[in-house]
Amino acid sequence: MATYRELLQQIRSEISEVDATHARELIDSGQPLVLDVREQDEWDEGHIAGAIHVPRGHLESRVERAAPDHSRPVLVYCSAGNRSAFAAKTLAELGYEDVVALSGGFTDWKRNGFPVQLQAGLDASRRARYSRHLLIPEVGEEGQLKLLDSKVLLVGAGGLGSPASLYLAAAGVGRIGIVDADVVDESNLQRQIVHSTESLGEPKVESARRSIEALNPDVEVITYKERLTSENIERILADGWDVIVDGADNFPTRYLVNDASVWHDIPVVHGSIYRFEGQVTVFKPHVGPCYRCLFPTPPPPELAPSCAEGGVLGVLPGVIGSLQASEVLKLALGIGEPLVGRLLLFDALSAEFNEVKLRRDPDCPVCSDHPTITEYIDYVEFCAGTREPA
Amino acid sequence: MTKVRIPLTLREVTGGERELPAEGDTVRELLEDLMGRFPALRNQLVEDGDIAPFVNVYVEGEDVRTLDGLETEVRTDSTVILLPAMAGG
Numbered sequence: 294m295a296t297y298r299e300l301l302q303q304i305r306s307e308i309s310e311v312d313a314t315h316a317r318e319l320i321d322s323g324q325p326l327v328l329d330v331r332e333q334d335e336w337d338e339g340h341i342a343g344a345i346h347v348p349r350g351h352l353e354s355r356v357e358r359a360a361p362d363h364s365r366p367v368l369v370y371c372s373a374g375n376r377s378a379f380a381a382k383t384l385a386e387l388g389y390e391d392v393v394a395l396s397g398g399f400t401d402w403k404r405n406g407f408p409v410q411l412q413a414g415l416d417a418s419r420r421a422r423y424s425r426h427l428l429i430p431e432v433g434e435e436g437q438l439k440l441l442d443s444k445v446l447l448v449g450a451g452g453l454g455s456p457a458s459l460y461l462a463a464a465g466v467g468r469i470g471i472v473d474a475d476v477v478d479e480s481n482l483q484r485q486i487v488h489s490t491e492s493l494g495e496p497k498v499e500s501a502r503r504s505i506e507a508l509n510p511d512v513e514v515i516t517y518k519e520r521l522t523s524e525n526i527e528r529i530l531a532d533g534w535d536v537i538v539d540g541a542d543n544f545p546t547r548y549l550v551n552d553a554s555v556w557h558d559i560p561v562v563h564g565s566i567y568r569f570e571g572q573v574t575v576f577k578p579h580v581g582p583c584y585r586c587l588f589p590t591p592p593p594p595e596l597a598p599s600c601a602e603g604g605v606l607g608v609l610p611g612v613i614g615s616l617q618a619s620e621v622l623k624l625a626l627g628i629g630e631p632l633v634g635r636l637l638l639f640d641a642l643s644a645e646f647n648e649v650k651l652r653r654d655p656d657c658p659v660c661s662d663h664p665t666i667t668e669y670i671d672y673v674e675f676c677a678g679t680r681e682p683a
Numbered sequence: 684m685t686k687v688r689i690p691l692t693l694r695e696v697t698g699g700e701r702e703l704p705a706e707g708d709t710v711r712e713l714l715e716d717l718m719g720r721f722p723a724l725r726n727q728l729v730e731d732g733d734i735a736p737f738v739n740v741y742v743e744g745e746d747v748r749t750l751d752g753l754e755t756e757v758r759t760d761s762t763v764i765l766l767p768a769m770a771g772g
Contacts, residue, residue, distance in 0.1 A: 453772045540772040547770055566771045568691045588768040592737035596727060603771055610772070638766075643701070649741045649764060652749050 301375060308381040310396040313405045316368055319393070325366040328356070330380045331399070335372060341402060342410040349376045352383055363388045370395035370402070414438070419511070423465055431628045437465060441511060443625040446470040446534040448521060448550055450497040452610030453540030453564045453617060455487035460618035461538075462505040466625065468513045469505060472529060473497040474520040484607040521546050523669035526553050536621050539563045540614065544591035545672040551576065551584035552669060555660045560631075562620045564613045569606050569641040571613035574632045574651060575620050578660060581633035586654035591672055609641055685713060685757050688764040696723035705763075710740055711753035713763065727767065738767040 295303065311319065319325050320341070327344040329336055336346045347355050349371070360367065367389050371377040374396045381394040395402065403409060415423065415434055419441075426432040426440075445466050447454045450473040461469060475497050477488045485497075492500035498516035505514050517529055521541070526549055539550050539561050547563075554561045554576060561576040563584065576583045591597070616637070623629040638647040658666040684704035689697050697703060698721070707713040718725045728738055733753065740747045741764040747755040757763060 449772050451772055542770060542772040544768070544770045564772065565769050567769045570691045570769075572769070587739065589736040591770075592735070592768060596737070597770065605771060636766075638764075647764070649739075649744045649766070650746065650749075652746065654748070 301378060304378050304382050308378055308385065309393045310374070310378070310381075311368070311393050312396050313401045313407060316370070316393075316395045316402070317405075317407055319366075319368055325368040325391075325393070326360050326362075328360065328367055328369045328380075328384075329371070329399075330369060330376055331371050335399075339403075339409040339411050340399070341370065342408055344370075344410075349380055352380055353387065356384065356387065360389075364390050366391040366393070368393055368395060370398055372398045373400055374398040419465075422509075422511075426464070432626060436626045436628075439627075440465045440622070440625055441467040443536070444468040444470070444532075444534050445536050445538060445621055445625075446472070446529070446532075447538045447540060448472050448546060449540035449542060450485075450487060450501045451475075451481065451540060451542055452484045452566060452605060453614040454501070454538065455485045456611050456614035457538050457540060457564075457618045457621070458487050458501055458505060459508060460615060461621060462509045462512045464618070464622055465509065465511055466621070467511065468515065470515040470517065470529070470532060470534060471498045471501050472517040472519065472521050473501075474518060484605065484610050486611070521549055523549065523671050526669065530557055530559070534559055536624050537561045538617050538621060540610075540617070544597060547584060548591060548672060549669060552659050552666065554578055555583050560624055562617045562624070564610075564617045566605050566609050566613050568604055569609060571609055571639045571641075572636055573613055573616045573620065573639075574636045575624070577631070577633045582651045582653045583657060583660040585659045585666075586657045587636070587651055589654070589658055594673060606641055609639075612639060612641070685759050685761055685763055687713060687717065688762070690764075690766060690769075692767050692769055693724065693727055693765060696727065697721045708756060709753065710742065710747050710755045710757060710763075713757060714740075714753070728765070738765065740765055 327341055329340050329344045329346045330349040332348055345359050347359050367384055369377045369380050377394040381392045384392045423437045426437050427434055443466050445461055447458055450471050477492045477495050477497055477500050481488060487504045488500045496518050498518045502514040502516055505512055519525055530553060537554055537559055539547060541547050555578045558578050563576055564573045620631055623631050634651050636649050636651050655661055658664060684706060686702045687705050688702055705713040705716045707716055714728055729735055734740055742755055742757055742761055
């Protein structure tokens with residue numbers, strides 16, 4: 294039985310090591326793949342420029358994906374040269390033909406004054422743009438980087454999607470997807486502030502893209518000029534979204550969004566509005582209730598409030614859509630108490646907020662342990678003959 | 684009498700009031716009282732003798748489905764909210 298020291302010595306005798314100066318020459322020659330096997334927090338604090346990162350614990354399972362060419366030379370390093378010695382031995386066993394380890398590790402590399410690449414932080418321009426976020430301890434640089442790395446899908450670029458998209462874009466959410474098949478109509482402009490008189494007749498997704506890009510060029514906008522259906526929902530979700538903002542104007546879409554979110558385990562920030570009243574909640578699959586726990590099935594078309602005669606106070610979606618954006622940011626940052634299991638009701642006329650509890654339905658047709666709905670359902674259109682969102 | 688909050692989506696069939704007083708010791712009795720006075724409310728609230736799946740009734744902030752359903756007891760000072768699904772966005 295060998296001690297750690299003996300084992301390390303044994304391994305060292307079986308691998309090739311180079312010192313920092315020699316390693317730098319190798320790297321400058323452009324030959325080797327540089328592999329960092331330290332832990333995430335060590336990597337985050339700085340690493341050799343151009344290196345790839347595979348923590349030692351995941352080396353066997355992940356390195357071949359990161360370095361498929363076994364004949365390319367590999368320079369492996371860790372902090373002091375011990376973990377990289379074991380890693381070099383493993384790499385040889387995996388069939389990498391030319392492996393060397395950096396004997397003094399990253400510590401020796403830095404001691405020699407060789408260049409270090411710091412974890413991508415915020416540049417001066419971003420620091421200025423997001424300075425009011427950086428001042429909040431709950432957000433800070435780390436939080437802002439999370440936002441820049443987050444991907445939010447907006448279903449609907451109408452009343453709710455307008456303020457939500459603008460605030461999410463302003464906050465620096467890195468990728469915003471928008472699903473909407475409609476074009477901008479004059480009757481939209483009383484509340485849909487992401488569009489403008491200039492964009493009348495233009496697809497809403499394009500109009501929204503222009504507004505978002507003008508507001509914040511950091512945001513990548515992905516547009517889907519189509520109505521969400523059972524046919525396209527899987528394709529749209531395959532683009533990878535962290536959170537969905539449901540600002541749809543009809544029941545069929547809302548039930549599709551719900552069922553998909555449960556099956557794909559994506560939280561939905563739900564909002565809906567009617568005249569002076571609005572509701573907001575967060576459906577976090579398998580943690581809190583889903584939309585079908587709340588309303589197992591949509592109302593029959595003849596009972597659904599008519600979109601055409603509904604009407605809505607222009608600012609109401611501003612309130613509700615902004616609350617949705619606030620919930621999205623909390624989810625992305627992992628802070629606060631999201632509206633999971635709580636439905637927030639807003640009445641603009643009385644200027645009152647009320648809250649009711651939402652509980653998971655143990656017999657929910659979608660999110661319970663014995664679901665009865667396992668395929669998408671395209672419910673019939675509820676506002677037949679009208680194209681105008683509420 | 685217990686006050687029942689009527690959402691905007693139902694106010695057209697209940698005379699426009701934001702809150703209506705209703706008589707009864709249970710949710711069933713309250714709803715029967717209201718539906719007796721406003722018959723158009725019936726198919727907005729009830730389906731197959733139970734609360735319709737597209738509407739919720741809350742007593743003290745709790746969905747009565749998680750309590751005793753239509754038999755959930757109410758007091759005169761209970762906060763009762765009717766909440767139909769709404770899809771506008």
